[in-house]
Amino acid sequence: MSLPIETAILESLSRVQDPEILRPITELGMVGQVAVDEAGHASVGISLTIAGCPAARKIEADVTAAVAGTPGVTGTSIDVGVMTSEERAAFVKLVRGDREARPQQFGPDSLTRVIAVTSGKGGVGKSSLTAGLAVSLAAQGLSVGLVDADIFGFSIPGIMGLSRDGQVAQPSRVDDMIVPPVAHGVKVISIGMFLGDADPRKTAVSWRGPMLHRTIEQFLRDVWFGDLDVLLLDLPPGTGDVAISVGQLLPQAEVLVITTPQEAAADVAVRSALVARQTGQRVIGVIENMAGLVQPDGSIIDVFGSGGGQLVVERLKDTEHPDVPLLGSVPLSPAFREAGDAGDPAVLTLPDDPAARTVRELAGALAVSGRGLAGRKLGLSVR
Numbered sequence: 341m342s343l344p345i346e347t348a349i350l351e352s353l354s355r356v357q358d359p360e361i362l363r364p365i366t367e368l369g370m371v372g373q374v375a376v377d378e379a380g381h382a383s384v385g386i387s388l389t390i391a392g393c394p395a396a397r398k399i400e401a402d403v404t405a406a407v408a409g410t411p412g413v414t415g416t417s418i419d420v421g422v423m424t425s426e427e428r429a430a431f432v433k434l435v436r437g438d439r440e441a442r443p444q445q446f447g448p449d450s451l452t453r454v455i456a457v458t459s460g461k462g463g464v465g466k467s468s469l470t471a472g473l474a475v476s477l478a479a480q481g482l483s484v485g486l487v488d489a490d491i492f493g494f495s496i497p498g499i500m501g502l503s504r505d506g507q508v509a510q511p512s513r514v515d516d517m518i519v520p521p522v523a524h525g526v527k528v529i530s531i532g533m534f535l536g537d538a539d540p541r542k543t544a545v546s547w548r549g550p551m552l553h554r555t556i557e558q559f560l561r562d563v564w565f566g567d568l569d570v571l572l573l574d575l576p577p578g579t580g581d582v583a584i585s586v587g588q589l590l591p592q593a594e595v596l597v598i599t600t601p602q603e604a605a606a607d608v609a610v611r612s613a614l615v616a617r618q619t620g621q622r623v624i625g626v627i628e629n630m631a632g633l634v635q636p637d638g639s640i641i642d643v644f645g646s647g648g649g650q651l652v653v654e655r656l657k658d659t660e661h662p663d664v665p666l667l668g669s670v671p672l673s674p675a676f677r678e679a680g681d682a683g684d685p686a687v688l689t690l691p692d693d694p695a696a697r698t699v700r701e702l703a704g705a706l707a708v709s710g711r712g713l714a715g716r717k718l719g720l721s722v723r
């Protein structure tokens with residue numbers, strides 16, 4: 341016996357996801373009346389959270405395609421409306437859960453693995469590798485968030501393709517819930533998204549410590565990330581206020597240290613790792629970036645020398661921390677840089693590029709290394 345056509349339409353709509361929340365619109369209270377006349381013409385009502393929300397056009401197009409593609413439907417009319425304030429409040433509660441019961445999204449009891457990426461010097465490729473790891477982890481099916489905590493030097497929107505010609509994607513606001521834009525399957529938040537109409541290429545953020553702390557706190561508290569497998573943070577280079585705030589707010593975070601092969605970069609990278617340790621965070625390894633450039637004839641030029649990654653590892657090892665692995669060495673690659681500058685992460689667009697391949701392999705190793713559940717509260721109770 342075939343399903344009533346209205347049920348079949350709902351079944352089709354259950355495969356339409358809200359592009360920011362990443363859940364089916366049928367679960368989010370966004371589908372209203374579904375009616376089909378005798379000729380097979382379907383009329384479907386959908387309710388969006390706010391008028392003109394960035395995701396609206398995509399939702400409408402996906403709904404139209406899903407309804408039109410349902411067997412038996414001969415025509416479609418989609419009625420797009422906006423939720424009432426009560427419906428919106430119910431939506432926020434459904435998505436975010438009871439806020440009072442869960443005030444801190446990434447507290448020590450959270451099951452999300454938090455990885456902060458640090459470096460000593462600027463320009464060593466920390467943001468590029470953080471973005472590459474995030475995109476690769478998402479491509480492996482994990483639910484991934486990315487916080488650009490490099491407030492003064494934010495570059496994540498550009499690398500993730502969320503900033504084009506001075507226009508940065510904005511988060512949606514549903515009541516007091518801030519919904520981050522999604523790029524390449526990763527939920528991304530950056531101070532660059534809160535500059536209003538200002539062109540981020542010509543705008544500087546110059547804040548002192550308390551303001552920086554509040555911003556990071558707000559990113560972690562008020563931005564809705566949903567249940568993440570992994571949250572990556574792109575820290576500013578060095579050992580400043582943000583690194584200390586992140587250490588205080590996320591003492592359970594694991595820390596990845598990025599360095600170049602130069603000794604001068606290695607020295608400062610060690611210092612930023614030591615600050616992370618002082619706040620209780622665990623250094624899970626070192627990645628050397630901008631290592632040997634492979635020439636067309638197969639020979640390798642060590643533009644930035646060699647050995648910096650190993651040097652950082654040796655200096656971070658002591659009796660209390662005997663295992664600090666050198667997780668990998670990412671070669672210099674002009675194509676990797678061009679892809680990042682264009683906002684098209686090389687890990688997706690350049691499968692054979694040696695740098696992109698190494699970053700994907702590093703993400704694969706991180707995904708299986710997990711931080712484990714030993715010694716952690718799981719929030720379970722015996723009834």
Ligand SMILES: Nc1ncnc2c1ncn2[C@@H]1O[C@H](COP(=O)(O)OP(=O)(O)OP(=O)(O)O)[C@@H](O)[C@H]1O
Nearest residue numbers: 462463464465466467468493630671672673677680
């Ligand atoms: N392996 C690589 N090969 C070639 N270019 C690279 C590589 N890694 C990064 N780059 C390029 O180097 C430049 C600096 O990288 P990125 O912005 O990621 O550094 P950063 O350490 O985050 O700097 P800052 O902390 O100062 O923002 C970018 O143009 C990036 O595309």
